[in-house]
Amino acid sequence: MKKLMNSPDTLLTESLRGFSAAHSGLVTVRLDPMFVTRADAPRKGKVALVSGGGSGHEPMHAGFVGMGMLDAACPGQVFTSPTPDQIVAAIEAVDGGAGVLLIVKNYAGDVMNFEMAAEIAEGAVETVLTNDDVAVEASTHSQGRRGVAATVIVEKIVGAAAERGDDLAALKALGEAVNAGSGTMGVALTSCTVPAVGRPTFDLAEDEMEMGIGIHGEPGRRRVAMMTADAIAKEIVGAVVEDVKLAKGEEVLLLVNGMGGTPLLELYGLYDAALRTCGDHGVAVARSLVGNYCTSLDMAGASITLTRLDGEKAALWDAPVHTAAMRW
Amino acid sequence: MKKLMNSPDTLLTESLRGFSAAHSGLVTVRLDPMFVTRADAPRKGKVALVSGGGSGHEPMHAGFVGMGMLDAACPGQVFTSPTPDQIVAAIEAVDGGAGVLLIVKNYAGDVMNFEMAAEIAEGAVETVLTNDDVAVEASTHSQGRRGVAATVIVEKIVGAAAERGDDLAALKALGEAVNAGSGTMGVALTSCTVPAVGRPTFDLAEDEMEMGIGIHGEPGRRRVAMMTADAIAKEIVGAVVEDVKLAKGEEVLLLVNGMGGTPLLELYGLYDAALRTCGDHGVAVARSLVGNYCTSLDMAGASITLTRLDGEKAALWDAPVHTAAMRW
Amino acid sequence: MTTEPSEVASGDALVTALIGAVHDTILAHRDELCDLDRAIGDADHGHNMARGFEAVAAASDEIAALPFGKALQKIGTTLVMKVGGASGPLYGSALMAAGKAGEDAPTSLVEVVARLEAAVDAVKQRGKSDVGAKTMLDVLVPVTEALKAGPADPLATARGTAAEALEATRPMVATKGRAAFLGERSAGHLDPGARSSELIIDAVCDVVEGR
Amino acid sequence: MTTEPSEVASGDALVTALIGAVHDTILAHRDELCDLDRAIGDADHGHNMARGFEAVAAASDEIAALPFGKALQKIGTTLVMKVGGASGPLYGSALMAAGKAGEDAPTSLVEVVARLEAAVDAVKQRGKSDVGAKTMLDVLVPVTEALKAGPADPLATARGTAAEALEATRPMVATKGRAAFLGERSAGHLDPGARSSELIIDAVCDVVEGR
Ligand SMILES: Nc1ncnc2c1ncn2[C@@H]1O[C@H](COP(=O)(O)OP(=O)(O)O)[C@@H](O)[C@H]1O
Ligand SMILES: Nc1ncnc2c1ncn2[C@@H]1O[C@H](COP(=O)(O)OP(=O)(O)O)[C@@H](O)[C@H]1O
Ligand SMILES: [Mg+2]
Ligand SMILES: [Mg+2]
Ligand SMILES: [Mg+2]
Ligand SMILES: [Mg+2]
Structure with missing residues (x-):
């Protein structure tokens, strides 16, 4: 480590x-x-x-x-x-x-x-x-x-x-x-390493990923062969839309969140895939957030969150905020 | 990859x-x-x-x-x-x-x-x-x-x-x-992997790091055994203070920049070490920035930058900015 | 019971010995507890327990100067304040409750069982859980019940029951704690908290036996 | 010169053949060029060259319909617009300059050399560099000079000089391009741009020989 x-x-x-x-x-x-x-x-x-x-x-x-x-x-x-x-x-x-x-x-x-x-x-x-x-x-x-x-x-x-x-x-x-009104699912390409432990929490082969990973490296739904960004977005957005029961035409906030070890280049690419998949489900993305917000140490991977919005929640989302990591 | x-x-x-x-x-x-x-x-x-x-x-x-x-x-x-x-x-x-x-x-x-x-x-x-x-x-x-x-x-x-x-x-x-008035030096704990290449640009052993790494994975000053955050900060800040000829009492902006694969937990720890080292050199840190700003794909590592400030430059630094990655 | 607790040591000597023995076994098994937790949790159970019992050991003299019940309570609050995670409030609440069950060190098996029952109840309440969820309760409850039956050799019974009960957590599917998120995938592994409970019970038996 | 360019093919056929041959060799050596660049640069030279010559090959018919000089210029601007990095402006400027040196395909070695000189000058100017800096110039300049001397077998001379010159870049310490940042550590590796220049020269010789 x-x-x-x-x-x-x-x-x-x-x-x-x-x-x-x-x-x-x-x-x-x-x-x-x-x-x-x-x-x-x-x-x-x-x-x-x-x-x-x-x-x-x-x-x-x-x-x-x-x-x-x-x-x-x-x-x-x-x-x-x-x-x-x-x-x-x-x-x-x-x-x-x-x-x-x-x-x-x-x-x-x-x-x-x-x-x-x-x-x-x-x-x-x-x-x-x-x-x-x-x-x-x-x-x-x-x-x-x-x-x-x-x-x-x-x-x-x-x-x-x-x-x-x-x-x-x-x-x-x-x-x-x-x-x-929110649902999230994550995917890990590599494990995180807890500093005090000194070695990866789990092992993933060079062609594997963990679908449904937790933010402490807890195993998720299943270990699968590496998937494309489109396929990942399709599975996650599909699961969330179903779980949150998002109807066609509903407005959502779409958060593509990095796990800590994945660069923005990939996160924005995944955002693009997630956005297209939302479109396939007839869900309207009214607000967006892309970046490392809820991470898992140095894990490579990302999660996708959809949150149902209404006018009031959107306005509260837009309201000024001044913190170290979020500011507008 | x-x-x-x-x-x-x-x-x-x-x-x-x-x-x-x-x-x-x-x-x-x-x-x-x-x-x-x-x-x-x-x-x-x-x-x-x-x-x-x-x-x-x-x-x-x-x-x-x-x-x-x-x-x-x-x-x-x-x-x-x-x-x-x-x-x-x-x-x-x-x-x-x-x-x-x-x-x-x-x-x-x-x-x-x-x-x-x-x-x-x-x-x-x-x-x-x-x-x-x-x-x-x-x-x-x-x-x-x-x-x-x-x-x-x-x-x-x-x-x-x-x-x-x-x-x-x-x-x-x-x-x-x-x-x-600026100087920077970086350190890599792992190589980046260029997507089109598919394998790491360079190899680092489990106990090695590259001191003076470039943001494309170009080798730096030397390959050394893994160093503590304090030792890294000491070497980098020392090299920058000397190069930029920062005199005791001068004010600087201190940027601890992540290479893309290193989490904020570590970056803030390195910032703490860099800040203490600045103190040892009698350099006053008047402005700070910590995070992933100038990255190298998924490389784990960081760079430390010191920029000489005067009243005008500090005011321009503080002036409002509204971009995707920097906003105040 | 071959040896009554009060016969081995009384007051502060007993508490000092208990703290020392539990501290030792937790440190000796720190990595093992982390490894168990890595399989079905987040790999920190050994560190959490060690952090807690290091704080307890550091305050050992101060704690041993207290009446037995107060000493257990103090150990409990120390664990609550130092461990964090799930095991901190659980072991902490257990010891706080056990301590509240009486001022003096137990002089009979019945008194030991009363404290154990108070501890188990506290864990159930704090954890909103019960046996069968693949947790520390799957060791603590069987041991308490076995001792309640008044066995001829309480120490051997406690040790034996704890060991069997620990092993019995292996096939269980977790429904409480972090391992529950794994669903069926939690089966096939020992529960880390069950293992730390078994280790603590063993260490306490060692002290009572005068080893 | 065993075969004059104009004897092999003239006008569009020559240009088509040249584009095809260079495109082929770059694709065949794509990974090798990246590997050389990984050692002392940023591992992309093969991809950069491939991206450029794929664009050139895609526009092959259109380019081949132009007069020879204009065709070279068009190849140059295509490289400039598609390659990026250091090699794009350098090879691009080289071909643009070579193209500007005359409308028609060269009919003598002297004319070939004139174009080469124009290309070399453009690289020097654009790259603010010269021989000895461990770059493509360390192949392009020696080949140009060897041909300028009017050798008996220009093709063999070009090939031989390019191969030797490439090898001579190995011990050099780079002072231009990305490898310069390595200082002494750049010694012991072939320069990727020198290798791509040598590959292109070889491919051009193949076409001229009618292979
Ligand atoms: N609700 C609960 N009831 C009883 N015991 C629990 C409960 N949740 C967790 N545990 C116990 O705590 C142990 C995990 O402790 P630890 O790893 O220190 O905390 P965390 O899970 O927060 O990382 C589990 O192995 C289990 O025995
Ligand atoms: N200033 C220069 N003059 C001449 N050639 C140069 C110069 N800088 C770089 N080169 C050549 O370009 C090659 C690298 O090209 P390439 O890898 O495509 O670009 P980049 O270095 O931008 O990644 C080097 O191997 C060298 O031959
Ligand atoms: Mg745990
Ligand atoms: Mg934990
Ligand atoms: Mg390159
Ligand atoms: Mg490049």
């Missing part, structure tokens, strides 16, 4: 220190316990949005802290959910008196740690669970589905609504609606 | 088509000959900035087309400079009557193709050559040095000056000053 780092033990702290310095006017970074807040937190009277999860998915979540998106993010160790003390400290740092909404990806560890934090924290705390990964069928596994790239979209849209002053209940309902 | 694509022959066109669709309000993409312009080109009375080069360095250059930066970009085949017809067509499409400034990285192919285009094009055309790579000593090789990541900084600062109305001669002088 080769990584740009001093050691697996110090990587996360050093990376957060670098993040803090590079975005000093925008965010405040605390290292013990670890959390990142907006520089202007707490915002009085505004519902605070707190997210977090294992590290290794950068820019998610710390890169989304700022005006119009998250008030705080709690980075756990690589691929390990943060602990309740981090989450409680973050909640306390950003609570502006209007309540706190936790945005949590549906993994046992994240769910339990955020739950413990919510039990400890004072004040009104609600949670939105994201579970947009359509690769794993919800019905057969009682853990439910994984939360992946649509988390970014939930954070953006709910963040904009929080900024305009929506209350806690409305934000929770909005977050759940955006999540329910 | 595994890539998200349909075929090496169609990748570039499909990627540009995707780029065009994903940023339709912002840019106009022409496919024959290939070039990308601001949607609002030509801007009357404004000097037009045109850049370009081989593809595979995304988001450079098409990702920097828009308000406050480039008026046009000409993508060549992967790692192959664009041809004069593309450049001439781009010049004609964006010329607003105040002249055109070409920003060209110092590679024989780029220099010659842009030169031929400048000879053919009508109107006032000037060129700024970037050659910030300090890995290769200028004195011993008459080709001069390679232009790498500082090109992004030249495009941003000169782009802002063009937007405020500076004339062609002033912009050329400014671009040359920014370039002269």
Whole structure:
């Protein structure tokens, strides 16, 4: 394993220190316990949005802290959910008196740690669970589905609504609606390598890929021979359209998300394929996002997310945002 | 080789088509000959900035087309400079009557193709050559040095000056000053793989890295055993400070640029190391940029750039920019 | 029970010994736990447990100075705060609940079982899960039940039941935790949390036996 | 010269044959040219040349309908517009200059040499380079000079000189083109552009010989 780092033990702290310095006017970074807040937190009277999860998915979540998106993010160790003390400290740092909404990806560890934090924290705390990964069928596994790239979209849209002053209940309902209207599936061309582990999480032959990969390198639907961008887009978009029950003529946001090791040249090519496939399904792509947003360390691969939009959600998507990784 | 694509022959066109669709309000993409312009080109009375080069360095250059930066970009085949017809067509499409400034990285192919285009094009055309790579000593090789990541900084600062109305001669002088005040060196942990070639450009053992790598996978200063982030930052920042003759107390912009296959977690860690090393040299980091800006396909690795700033250059850096890959 | 816990060591000596033994076995099996987790999870279970028990071991003196029940609670909160992931809240909640079941170190098997039952309940509640989901519960529950039956040799029973129960997780299809996302593909592998539970039970038995 | 160009074929037949032969040899050596470029450049020289000569071959009929000089110019502009990289402007400028040196196909070695000299000058000017920099000029210049001396067997001389000159690029340290960035590390490898020049010269000789 080769990584740009001093050691697996110090990587996360050093990376957060670098993040803090590079975005000093925008965010405040605390290292013990670890959390990142907006520089202007707490915002009085505004519902605070707190997210977090294992590290290794950068820019998610710390890169989304700022005006119009998250008030705080709690980075756990690589691929390990943060602990309740981090989450409680973050909640306390950003609570502006209007309540706190936790945005949590549906993994046992994240769910339990955020739950413990919510039990400890004072004040009104609600949670939105994201579970947009359509690769794993919800019905057969009682853990439910994984939360992946649509988390970014939930954070953006709910963040904009929080900024305009929506209350806690409305934000929770909005977050759940955006999540329910979203579906994602990913594909890996190579495994990620966890720094502390030092070797790839799984092995893929030179002509193989994993369809339905999770963002921690968890296996997906099946291991298959390498497919073309068109075939990948066709399978993923087809699965999402079916799962989210997108009807002809409906408008969506199309996110082509890189896993960390795949260059933009390929991501835009995949976007082109996904866009054509959306056209085949009669789905209208009204908004787009292409890039590395919800990554899996150095994994080569990508995911495709479709989120159902209506006029309000589109407007909230378009609303100004000023974070390290998303700004307009 | 595994890539998200349909075929090496169609990748570039499909990627540009995707780029065009994903940023339709912002840019106009022409496919024959290939070039990308601001949607609002030509801007009357404004000097037009045109850049370009081989593809595979995304988001450079098409990702920097828009308000406050480039008026046009000409993508060549992967790692192959664009041809004069593309450049001439781009010049004609964006010329607003105040002249055109070409920003060209110092590679024989780029220099010659842009030169031929400048000879053919009508109107006032000037060129700024970037050659910030300090890995290769200028004195011993008459080709001069390679232009790498500082090109992004030249495009941003000169782009802002063009937007405020500076004339062609002033912009050329400014671009040359920014370039002269910049130094970059890169390091590769893995080779890139050119889609049409299908196998890595060079081989690196599991414990080796290439210090001083070029953005096309050209070998650099030497092949060495894997180094820590601190040691890498120390060597690169030291070489740049010496080359650019940065004095104690001078202000710089510090860019930690990913090569395409290295995740943000590591880039921010390297930024932290580079920042500390700048401190050791008494150099003050006044502005920062961390991310994938001048990449080399799927190469794992990074480069570090220092650019000397003064009040005016810092203000131009801060000036609004609205492109696909850089926006504030 | 051949040896009652209180006969081996009492108060802080017992706690110190327990922390030391569990810490040792977790470190010794760190890579194995990661490998098990690599097969059906995210390859970090060994690191998570090691991070937690290193923090516990670092605070060993402070913890051992507490009454037994409070010591277990402190170990629990330390795990909750240091481990993260799924195993942190689960082992943490288990130990916090076991600690709350009484101030003094158990002096009988019945008291041991009471603490185990409190721990198991906490895991079930926190994890919204039960036996058969291919988790640590598939070791913790059978061991608790076997001890509840009042076996002649509780230590041998605990060890034997844990080993069998661990092996029984192999064919299971996970329905909780990260392995659940694998569906049928989770069968054929031991559950990492079941293995760490078995290791901890073994280490506790070692201490009780005075090894 | 055993066979004068005009004796083999004149007008469009010669041009068609030249385009076909060069196109064939470039495609046949595409991977080799990329490999040479991988060692000291960016691994694309074979693809660049192939892209260029495929465009030339696709326009073969149209080009062959032009007077010889105009045909060479058209090949040159096609290369400039299709190849990109360093070799595009260089080979393109070379052929444009060679084409401008006269309307009709050369009927003597002197006329061939005049075109070659024009081509070499164009490369030098466009590339701001000269012999010794480890480039295509290290093949083109020696061949031009050898032919200028009026050898008894021009074809054999051209082939032999090109092969030797190519080999002579191996120990050179590049000072122009992408390989220059390698400094001393560029020594020990053939220059890809020198190899493509040698291939083209060979192919042209084949056509002239009527093979
Ligand atoms: N809902 C649950 N109930 C009980 N045990 C669980 C549950 N979810 C996970 N586990 C246990 O936790 C173990 C994984 O722990 P660990 O790898 O440390 O956390 P993570 O899955 O977050 O990476 C699993 O092997 C399983 O035994
Ligand atoms: N300045 C120059 N003068 C003459 N020939 C050059 C010069 N620069 C490059 N070359 C030739 O071009 C060849 C490389 O062509 P190619 O690989 O197609 O372009 P690029 O270097 O842009 O990738 C080199 O091998 C060399 O022979
Ligand atoms: Mg984990
Ligand atoms: Mg090239
Ligand atoms: Mg795990
Ligand atoms: Mg080349």
